Amino acid sequence: MTLLPNRSKVLTILLTSCFASGVAYAVKPIDAKAQEWGYGGAVNPTRWEELSSKYSTCETGNAQSPINIQQVAETNLPRINFDYQPTPLEVVNNGHTIKVNYEPGSSIQLNGQQYELKQFHFHTPSEHRIEGTASAMEMHFVHKNQAGDIAVVAALMKEGNSNPALEKIWEDLPAEREKKKSDTSIDASRFLPQDRAYYNYTGSLTSPPCSEGVNWLVLETPIEASQEQIEKFMELYSVNARPVQPLNGRQIQLKE
């Protein structure tokens, strides 16, 4: 099986559409699916819904993410029980972020439901804001339960001490659209703050197709990364954060 005919077809379409619109893009022979949205220029977050009919929720949805977290209600939410195990380190630079894939066997328990950890990835600056203030970065731990419901644990990252868990990933970052598998393993639990208090609200994926019904668990305590570590990510992605979305009457709860 060869991917070549497909790729050249995709490239032709890309070239045609770029020339047709008069935009001078440098077109690379890469996965066109991942190329179709971004954070700046003609494909910035305010234009996502124009890029594909599949992305209409980005515009029409009324429970979108991220949000500015304020006016929270303290409630009796259950704790998140983390059961993260080490996984072989596989890092992907997918053209939107740096993503670390997770093998089956790590999960969180919430409300008697088990959500399997699928991957974690990074944004800069943070997507969620606290009382209007963004952090330097944000990590998203993406989970799915058996029914396919998504729960994302978010850890805000502020500038501070060097993060040893991050160093393992950062020391050998793949080039754009590349994947690197290494002999070492990584343990997602090493990123978590000791205090697991969290904000909870219902929102969406923060990237196309912006699907709703996502259970957001934003940890109240930020974690740290050094200025050098933050800058290293910004060399690849200077901005990869969607702006905050209207709350539309949604409630934000805090579990201390």
Ligand SMILES: [Zn+2]
């Ligand atoms: Zn994310």
